[in-house]
Amino acid sequence: MPILLFGSRHVELITGKKTATIRKLWKKPLSPGDRLHCYWNLVSKERKKLFESKVTDVEVIKFGDLIKNDSLAREEGYRNAKELEADFKKIYPEDTADSSLFQVIRFKKLPIEDWEGKKIDEKSMITKRADILFDVGKFNKSVVCYSAALKFDPNDVYLLNKKGDNLSRLGKFEEAIECYDKAIELDNQNEYIYNNKAIALLNSNQPELALKCSDKAMEINSNNEFVLYWRGFIMEMLGKFDSALQCYDKILEINPEDPDVWNAKGNILSELERTEEALYCYEKALELCLEEPPDAGMWNRKGNALMELGRFEEALHCYDEALQMENENDAFICNKGVAFLEIGHYNDAIECFRKALVINPSNEDARILKDECLENL
Template identity: 70%
Template sequence: MPILLFGSRHLDLITDKKTTTIRKLWKKPLTQGDRLHCYWNLVSKEREKLFEAEVTEVDVIQFSDLIKNDDLAREEGFKDASELETEFRKMYPDTTDESLFQVIRFHKLPMDEWEGAKINEKAMVTKRADILFDIGKFDKSVMCYAAALKIDPDDVYLLNRKGDNLSRLGKFHEALECYDQALQIEPDNEYVWNNKAIALLNSNRPEDALKASNRAMDINDENVLVLYWRGFIFEMLGRFNDALQCYDKLLNLNPHDLDAWNAKGNLLSQIDRAEEALECYDRSLELCLEDESDASTWNRKGNALMELNRFEEAVECYQKALSLEHDNEIFLSNKGVALMELDRFEDAAECFRKVLILNPDNEDAQILMDECLENL
């Protein structure tokens, strides 16, 4: 029973586009008609069955010829034959120009023709899609969700997730088609309505986004995720008081929501209510002061203090942000500006010098450093 293990590079297996693989010649070579049992070979050493297949053709080729064949390399998932050569020499360290490889072509078999254990193919593909989505490989995960939808076209979870993928890829029109299809099946799904609102907002259609958000609110006006994005929609429409009401209602429901405290603080800063903004940032920092992700909150608090001309305190905030993200050029620049306000031009110039080391094309940092040097 020949077993083939595939890595995550071979996502085309899920979409049925990949029907070829290249392996070093085995002691007992494959022949036409052989049955293959194909698995994912996960890093955790767990193996997950993909499918069974029947070998339709086997060609044997010398390595010296294989590494000249770009077409075969692309079928195996590589950019070209040069990339294949590099990877195969790592996989097969004893390979010489005369080493023989088998080019195996196969046909995926329907599950009712399998010899071994059957699988839940939809669950397997969805799991792979979810993993890829969670690590930010949206171009690959959308392929997997599309493959799972071929198995079950009316699965609202899959339609919603595919829409989320497409939104993250900037394909908002296609994302909206997914959400609309999902809402035809579940018209009272508040999460899909909210995701549709986000896609419309990102498509620069805030009025339509608000209509979608209204539908979500009609279903559940205490959904904190809906309230969070509804606040952003109101901000885009310039309806700042309505946005603040959303954030206040959200924080009444969940006083520990860091994103909501930050969103409210950002809005208050935007409408020149810096003292109130500081209170929001302080609340956010109190909730998870040791979390590295709060470097941006320290930076925003510094910005609010700058607006109040409290430059010493602003420098302290920027320094705390930099203690969490040492090479953040934005934080360094902000600290430099605050130091300039304190006439500490030498220290400020050092900040801008570090920015230029990180990004030599930062023209603002160059101008500000020159100004500092003129005042030394």
Template identity: 70%
Template sequence: MPILLFGSRHLGLITGAKTTTIRKIWKTPLSPGDRLHCYWNLVSKEREKLFEAEVTDVEVVKFADLIQNDALAREEGFKNASELESEFRKMYPEHVNDESLYQVIRFFKLPIEEWEGTQINEKAMITKRADIFFDIGKFDKSVICYTAALKIDPNDVYLLNKKGDNLSRLGEFNEALKCYDQALIKEPNNEYIWNNKAIALLNSNKPIDALKASDKAMEINDSNLVVLYWRGFIFEMLEQYDKALECYDQILKLNPDNSEAWNAKGNLLTQIDRAEDALECYDRSLELCLESDPDASTWNRKGNALMELNRFKEALECYNSALSLEPENEVFLSNKGVAFMELNHFEKAMQCFRKVLIINPENDDAQILLDECLDNL
């Protein structure tokens, strides 16, 4: 019973696009008609069954020929033969002489009802793989998996919603909206899907349509913190700032310890020139963040609010706190440089802008500010 292990690079196994694999030759080479048991070889010790397959063809090739064959390399999931060679030299360090033999195995994925071994819930297996990719931010891979799972069950609302989320993160908002609309046909009272649709519409530069979708979510549950948060952001995009503040205040009424809402309210108050009030929000957000993980962006935003109040020394302390968490952040460094300029500490400001330009030589703003410092020395 030959067993083949595959890594997550081989997503074509899920879609059915991959029907070939290349392995060093075994003591008992495979033959057409042999049964394969195929598994994911996870980083953890778990092995998860993919499917069973039947070998349809086996071709034996020398390593010297294999590393010249771009077409075969692409079948195996590599960009070209050079990439295959590099990987195989790591995988099979004792099997990379010109005469070393490899078997190119072609196979046919068998229907579950024809398996010899334990049958699996294929939809659940693919969905689990998709969720893993989604959680680690590999949205291009997770959308492939969700699409494959939807071929098994086209009406699964969870899958439709998750595929929409993936497509939104990939900037494919129109396709995402199709997924959300299909999901809403099945579950018209799902406030989370209405909210996701609102986010996709907002990202499509359709804030009025986004508000209509948010209205639907609010009709279902007007106490949903996630819906309220995004509703506030939609009102901001529509420049209806009073209504946006109402949303953030409603969140904080329901949950006074919501650091994101304090942050959002602070950002909005800064935008409408209420810097003193914004500071109170940032301080509250920082108190909550510091109870767990410090938040560099909030330190930076508090520094910006203090700059507007001409409290430059206090702003510097905030930027230093932000930079202690993200020392290579060019935005934080530039802000710190500007604070030094306001305090007439031009040499210290120049050090900040020079570091920015080391990180990003194309930062034109930093170059202009550096030149201005030189003019003031």
């Protein structure tokens, strides 16, 4: 009972497109008709069965010939033979002389009812693999897996929703919306699906339609913080700032310790030139970032609010915090230069504007402000 272990990069195994693999020649070579038991070879000790298959053909090839064969390399999942050569020299460091023998094993996946060993829930196995790939950001691969899982059950609402999320991550919003629509046909009382469709519509520049989907989600559950957060964002994109603030305020009634919502509320208040209130929100957001440090953008926005209030020294501290995280951000450096300019530290300001221009020569604000500083020296 020969066993083949595959790395998770071979997603095509799930779809059935991959029907060959290249391995070092075993002491007991395979022959057509042999049964193979195929597994994911995970980093952990846990191994998951993929399927059983039957060998259809075995070709023995010398390494010297293999590394010249782009076609075989692509069958094994590489872009070309050069890439295969580099990887195989890591996998088989003692067996990459030109005369070293390898076997090209071609196989056919067997229907589960014909398996000799333990049967598995293929849909569940593929779904778990899809979820893992999605969680680590490998969206091109995870969408392939979600599609493969849906072949077992085209009406699985979870899979349709996840495939829609996946397609949204890939910027394929129309296809994502089709998935959400089918999921809604099957479950029209799921606020998360309506909300996900709203996000896809917003990203495809259809904010009015996004708001209608958000309305549906709110009808189902008006206290869902996730729905409220995105509804606030949609309102903001539509220029309905007071409505956006209502959404964020409602979330903060439910959960007053959400730094992202305090930050979002601060952004709206800044837009409305309610600077004191915005600053309070940014300070709350920064206070609440206990487990994860605040991001550079949050420090920058607090600095901007302090600048509007004429609190330039405090603003400088905020820009320094932002630049510790993103020291090549020309916008942050330029903002720091403005703070120096406001307190009359022209040489420090010039140095900031000069650095911003080195990073981004097209930063016109930095160029104009640098010239203004030079006139004041």
